Amino acid sequence: MGPVLDLVKDMELALGQSETDLSPWFREDFIWDGNAGCGRKTGLREFEQGWYLPFRDAFGDRRFDTTIWLEDGDWAACVGTCHATHAGDFMGIPATGRPLEVRYIDFWQIKEGRIAYNKVNVDLAGVAAQLGWDVFDGKGWDRLDPPVTRLWRGKHGQGAAANPLEVVQSMEAALQRSDVDVSEFFHEDFIWDANYGCGLKHGLAEFESGWYEPFRAHFGNRDFVSPHFMQTGDWAACFGACFATLERDFMGIKATGQKIRIPYIDFWRIEGTKIAENIVRVDFPSIVEQLGGDVFGGKGWGSEMPVDLSAKPAA
Incomplete structure (x- = not known):
């Protein structure tokens, strides 16, 4: 394990501990590039307001179980599951207290000792299914x-x-x-x-x-x-x-x-x-x-801010 993976693992620990200041791990201009329903956040402030805080509010007692880690040059990647409880509103579904599994895959690019780009897929459709909502209406x-x-x-x-x-x-x-x-x-x-x-x-x-x-x-x-x-x-x-x-x-x-x-x-x-x-x-x-639809019915976490598609990962 090298310095890139050390940084990312330390960041994951900070997220699990609900650290409020994430600047030691993320550049101010970093890009969080998520899947549909999660959104694309440009800069640390957008990430905090448009993902980190809603995630903390919706999912309590978080434990990140990352089972696969890769490191190659200035990149790291992982596969894992966040085990949590449904503690707050999630896409219009009030808190139920149910245990949930939130599956994720991440790629991180590190520049000058902090995260500059994060490509991520969080299976929010899978979370909705655990709460009784099939966003694909049987067509998956x-x-x-x-x-x-x-x-x-x-x-x-x-x-x-x-x-x-x-x-x-x-x-x-x-x-x-x-x-x-x-x-x-x-x-x-x-x-x-x-x-x-x-x-x-x-x-x-x-x-x-x-x-x-x-x-x-x-x-x-x-x-x-x-x-x-x-x-x-x-x-x-x-x-x-x-x-x-x-x-x-x-x-x-x-x-x-x-x-x-x-x-x-x-x-x-x-x-x-x-x-x-x-x-x-x-x-x-x-x-x-x-194709003009929205499986999340306007409740996804990807539309709360204008998306800057011109922003690019660090060179």
């Missing part, structure tokens, strides 16, 4: 998952024999080409673990029938653009967006060939020369938003 692709309890794959090998980035970048190129057979890149029993609305696929066959085939059918002219990749040990990760056209009706919205942007964040664990585990967040609410 997790409905394609088999309705059975299945065991987690677990680790079968001794880590990656191949370079993880080479494996995942070759796989992404195959998706770009619309290769039908992707068994070259995935173990037959690999796990595809996504956010609410996308599902959990156990094995290559479930992934193909419950995600890859519907994705190809709905979204044509696909162009995957991943601006940042990183790797640590047998893990690789990236964030980016797939630019495509809508070829089939999506969540009740009629397809007319609209151009859309599909944001994603991926973590992959490699065993040998193939992917054994893929933790992924695909921003379905963002697609609906681009």
